[in-house]
Structure formats: C-alpha cells, structure tokens
Amino acid sequence: MAHFVVVPQWQGSASARAMQLIDGAAAIRGDLPSSACTAVEVPAEAGESQGTGVRRLSSLVRTWERVREAVAAAPPPPIVIGGDRGIAAAAADGTVGSDVGLIWFDARAALHDPDPLTPRAFEDSTLRAILGGGPAALRLPAGRIDPTRVVLAGVREIEEAEVRAIADLGISRVTVEGLRSPDALRAALISTGVSRVFIHLDLSVIDPSGITGVSAPVPFGPDAATLITRIRDVRAIAEMTGASLTGFAPASPDTAIEDLPTVLRLIGALA
Numbered sequence: 001m002a003h004f005v006v007v008p009q010w011q012g013s014a015s016a017r018a019m020q021l022i023d024g025a026a027a028i029r030g031d032l033p034s035s036a037c038t039a040v041e042v043p044a045e046a047g048e049s050q051g052t053g054v055r056r057l058s059s060l061v062r063t064w065e066r067v068r069e070a071v072a073a074a075p076p077p078p079i080v081i082g083g084d085r086g087i088a089a090a091a092a093d094g095t096v097g098s099d100v101g102l103i104w105f106d107a108r109a110a111l112h113d114p115d116p117l118t119p120r121a122f123e124d125s126t127l128r129a130i131l132g133g134g135p136a137a138l139r140l141p142a143g144r145i146d147p148t149r150v151v152l153a154g155v156r157e158i159e160e161a162e163v164r165a166i167a168d169l170g171i172s173r174v175t176v177e178g179l180r181s182p183d184a185l186r187a188a189l190i191s192t193g194v195s196r197v198f199i200h201l202d203l204s205v206i207d208p209s210g211i212t213g214v215s216a217p218v219p220f221g222p223d224a225a226t227l228i229t230r231i232r233d234v235r236a237i238a239e240m241t242g243a244s245l246t247g248f249a250p251a252s253p254d255t256a257i258e259d260l261p262t263v264l265r266l267i268g269a270l271a
Contacts, residue, residue, distance in 0.1 A: 002271035003074040004032050004081050005091070007040045009063050011047055011056040012086025014121035015215035017249050024213060024248030025082025027256040031264055032081075038070045042083070052135040053114025054122045061137045064090040071095065071242070079270055080244045085110060086122040088200045088244040089129040093140055095242030101149040101194035102130065103185075103234055105227060107204035107218035109155045111162040131169070147171050149192040153230070154179055154205040157218045179222045182233050189234060197238040199231065199270060203247040203263070213250035213259040224262045231269040243270045 008025035010018040022042075029037055040063065047059025054060065067090035071078045080091035085106065096102065104110075110126040114134045125134050127150070132142030147169035154176050166173060172191065178184030189197065208217035210224050222230075234240075248263060250256035 001033070001036050002077070002079050004037045004079050005040060005067065005070045005074055006032075006037055006081050007042065007063065007067055007083045007087045009042050009060075009083030009087050011043070011059045011063070012122035012126075013084035013215065014123060015249065017215040017251070018084070020215065020249040020251065021083050021247075023256065024250055027250060027260060028081055028248060028263060028267070031260060032267075038074060040066045040070050049119045051116055053116045053119050054125065054135055054138060055119045056122070057135060057138065060086065060122055063087075064093070064138060067091060068093055077240050077242045079242070079267070081267070082248065083246055084121075084123045085126050085200070085202045085246045087246055089126050089138065089140065091242060091244040092130050092145070092198050092200075096130070096140070096145045096198045098143065098146060099194060099196060100145060100241055101151065101189065101192045101197040101238065102145060103151050103153055103189065103197055103199045104155070105153045105200060105205045105231075106155060106202040107157050107221060108202070109152060109158050109162045109166065111165045112159075113161075128165075149194050151185070151188045151192065153185060154222055156220060176220060176222050179226055179230055182230070185230050186233055186237065189238060195238055196241050197234060198241050199234060199243040201227070201231070201243070201245045201266060201270070203245070206262075211259050211262055212255050213248050215247070215249040224266060228265055228269045231266070240270070245270065
C-alpha cells in the first residue's frame with residue numbers, strides 16, 4: 001500500500017484563497033486510510049521573507065524540514081499530498097537524484113528566479129528550487145536533478161522569463177494537445193534516458209470544467225481521465241520514486257465533496 005504524507009501548507013501560495021488549501025488537505029486525508037497517512041503539522045503563522053525574494057520563507061523552511069523527515073520515514077514511494085505546489089520541492093528533496101527524471105503535470109512552470117526586491121510566493125519558484133535555484137534554505141543542491149531530465153506536461157500559463165529558462169536549461173515540454181495521445185509524453189520521457197521518475201501533479205493542470213476546487217484555474221487544460229491515463233503510461237515505463245499532488249482549495253465543503261472522486265482517482269493512479 002502506498003504511504004501518504006499530508007501537508008496542509010498554505011504559506012507558499014500566491015492565491016487570496018490560500019487558507020482553503022488547509023481544508024482541501026483535510027478533505028483528502030479524510031478519505032485515505034488513516035494507517036497509510038502521516039500528517040505534517042504546518043506553522044500557524046504566515047512567516048517572514050527574511051530579506052529573500054520568497055514571501056513567508058521562515059514558515060516554509062520549518063515545513064520543509066518536517067516534510068523531509070516524514071518522507072524519509074515513509075515506505076517508498078511516498079506520495080506527498082495537500083497544500084500549494086511549493087510542497088513539491090520538499091517532497092522531491094528525498095526522492096530525486098541524478099538518475100531520476102521529473103514529470104511536471106501543472107498549468108504553471110514555476111520557474112521564476114526569486115528577487116529580493118520584488119518578493120513572490122514560493123510556489124512561483126518551485127521548479128526553480130528543485131533545480132537548485134533560489135534561497136539556500138528552500139532548494140535542492142544544484143545538480144541533484146538534471147534539467148534535461150525534466151518534462152513539463154500541460155503547462156500553459158507561462159511568462160517570457162520562464163520560456164527563456166526552459167530553452168536555456170534544456171527542459172522538455174509536452175503541450176495539452178500532446179497529452180491527448182500517449183506518444184508525446186512517452187517519447188519525451190524516453191528521451192531523458194531515465195528509468196526512475198518523480199511525478200508532480202498540481203490540480204490546476206486540469207481544465208476548470210472538470211474541477212472547481214482550484215484557487216487559480218487556467219482554461220484549456222486536459223481532463224482528469226486523460227491525466228490518469230498519462231500517469232499510468234509513465235508508471236508503465238519508469239519506476240516512481242515519489243510524487244506530489246497539490247492545489248486542492250475547495251471553496252466550500254459541498255464543492256470539496258463534488259471534486260473528491262476526481263482527486264481520489266488521480267491519487268489512485270499515483271498509488
């Protein structure tokens with residue numbers, strides 16, 4: 001049985017609905033076997049940027065340390081669930097290495113380089129942190145994962161600086177249209193040369209018609225059934241070392257109930 005590390009982190013979110021990520025994590029945890037879950041306590045306070053380009057950094061660092069401990073203690077492969085996409089960096093910390101690839105199912109690339117003069121939410125820089133960028137307290141060691149072993153899947157809200165970073169770093173990209181066929185993602189993964197992979201899935205990647213509990217929806221995404229099939233395709237050709245599922249922020253208990261079957265099917269594909 002898979003083991004789930006549930007992290008109701010909200011401090012890394014850029015959304016005005018950030019606190020609803022706590023409710024989303026709780027709703028998911030309520031439908032998972034309690035014996036297969038580890039709950040990570042998240043600081044109550046927002047935290048300070050401490051002169052970095054990352055908002056609420058002090059609280060994020062404390063959560064990162066707790067996630068690292070929980071992931072290390074969990075039977076492999078751990079699946080980290082809940083909160084903003086920033087938890088993907090902490091989840092990847094103990095489960096990726098130079099021989100591991102990364103599939104990034106997300107509407108956003110999260111490749112911003114933090115600037116102390118204009119602080120941003122950490123989730124905007126999550127993938128940059130995984131690749132060794134940003135403040136030292138919130139990043140993986142440079143070289144832990146080779147950018148050429150990263151595949152962006154379904155990313156469609158992207159700024160010019162991120163487009164340049166993708167080209168400069170040699171990151172592969174599969175469009176939403178490409179996800180509708182198994183060939184594009186399979187070819188992109190095979191081209192990385194890896195046999196092991198970490199899978200990140202932020203619910204923003206799903207078209208808003210298929211899920212309502214997302215704080216910052218992005219139109220024209222794939223449906224959940226397509227994602228489930230693509231996750232299974234990935235797992236059929238590569239060993240999964242770990243995973244993260246993020247971004248569930250239901251506006252109310254009723255909408256949480258409506259979305260949970262979809263979320264649980266996605267978790268089932270990862271597990």
